[in-house]
Amino acid sequence: MRLFGENLTPVASPWLIKSSPPIKTPADITGFTLIEAGDAHRTHLEWLTWRRWFEVNGLERAQPKRWLYFNYAYQMVQAALTGQGVVLARSSLIAESLANGDLVEVLPQHRMDSPMAYWLIAGPRNALRPEIKAFWDWCSSRPSPRARPSARCPTRTPWTTSTEVAISGRRRAAPRRPRLPLGGWSYTQ
Numbered sequence: 001m002r003l004f005g006e007n008l009t010p011v012a013s014p015w016l017i018k019s020s021p022p023i024k025t026p027a028d029i030t031g032f033t034l035i036e037a038g039d040a041h042r043t044h045l046e047w048l049t050w051r052r053w054f055e056v057n058g059l060e061r062a063q064p065k066r067w068l069y070f071n072y073a074y075q076m077v078q079a080a081l082t083g084q085g086v087v088l089a090r091s092s093l094i095a096e097s098l099a100n101g102d103l104v105e106v107l108p109q110h111r112m113d114s115p116m117a118y119w120l121i122a123g124p125r126n127a128l129r130p131e132i133k134a135f136w137d138w139c140s141s142r143p144s145p146r147a148r149p150s151a152r153c154p155t156r157t158p159w160t161t162s163t164e165v166a167i168s169g170r171r172r173a174a175p176r177r178p179r180l181p182l183g184g185w186s187y188t189q
Contacts, residue, residue: 001121001139006114008048008088011103016083023106026057030064033085035076038069047115053088056112077103090114 010029017023021031034050046052054062068085070076073093080087081102089103091111097103105111120139122132 001119001136003118003120003139004092005117007091007111008053008114009091009094009108009111010053010086010106011089011094011098012080012086012106013083014101014104016085017104017106026054026059026107026110027062029086029106030059030062032064033066033068034064035068035070035079035085035087037073037076038071048088048090050088053110053112057110088112090116092118 012032016032021028023029023032036050037045037048039045050064054060066085068079070079073090076087077089077094077097079085080089081097086106091114094103098105120136122136126132127136
């Protein structure tokens with residue numbers, strides 16, 4: 001079952017945005033350091049590149065002030081959080097940072113679709129397990145979220161961590177997280 005898709009959006013720290021000229025058009029992005037994966041142009045990750053984003057927005061020859069390359073998505077997001085530049089980030093990976101105000105979308109009207117999606121997969125025998133079936137049914141009953149930073153399925157998991165219980169202020173023991181079989185969750189391209 002397809003849970004939800006993804007999109008890419010340019011994000012930066014609020015501090016960087018407030019201390020720089022305003023970003024009103026895609027061309028304004030070129031005045032910033034752009035953060036991306038160092039191997040994105042040589043691998044199957046080319047869809048994650050600023051070059052593709054520029055092409056989609058009609059700026060094939062755009063050249064930014066500076067490039068900053070990292071090997072991992074979390075490093076790229078961390079660099080944006082610390083004000084080192086603007087990153088073209090996958091919405092599902094930055095949803096919490098956007099919700100907390102740690103990052104801001106600089107051009108939300110210029111999101112770009114990603115070929116990535118999140119799927120719930122259960123093998124034939126595992127699909128018969130009551131906890132798997134209950135979770136599957138629960139996901140099936142929810143409206144399908146669109147690929148946007150606030151979209152998550154499930155919005156609340158059937159289990160809760162002790163941290164979430166402490167934050168919510170409830171005085172009850174957190175239910176144990178069910179053990180999903182290998183292949184229970186799958187992230188595919």
